[in-house]
Amino acid sequence: MRYGMAVVAGLSMIPTLAPGERLLVRYDGPIVLGDLVVFKHAGQIDVKRIERIETSGLFVLGDNDLVSTDSRSYGLIAHEDVLGTIVMRIWPKPGRIISG
Secondary structure (H helix, E strand, O other): OOEEEEEOOOOOOOOOOOOOOEEEEEOOOOOOOOOEEEEEEOOEEEEEEEEEEEOOEEEEEOOOOOOOOOHHHHOOEOHHHEEEEEEEEEEOOOEEOOOO
C-alpha cells in the first residue's frame, strides 16, 4: 500500500479535524461509507466525509455544517478525483480518527 501526508486547511471538518493537523493518507485502499477522503476539486485538495456512494461519484459532507462547502453545493465527486482515505492523525495529537 502507498501512503502520504495531508495538512488540514479551513474549518469545514471541525470538530473532527482542525486547521494545521497532519494526516496519514492511504492512496490505494478501499473506500467505505463514512470514511474521510482526500480529493481534488476546483483545482484544490480537500478533505470531507463520504455520506453516500453512487456509481457516478461520491456525495461528501464536511463535519461542520455551518461553514462547509461540499456536495450540497457542488454535487458528486468523481471516483477518479479521490486521492485516498484518511487513516489517522499524525500531528499534533497522534491517534485514529473515528469514521462515521
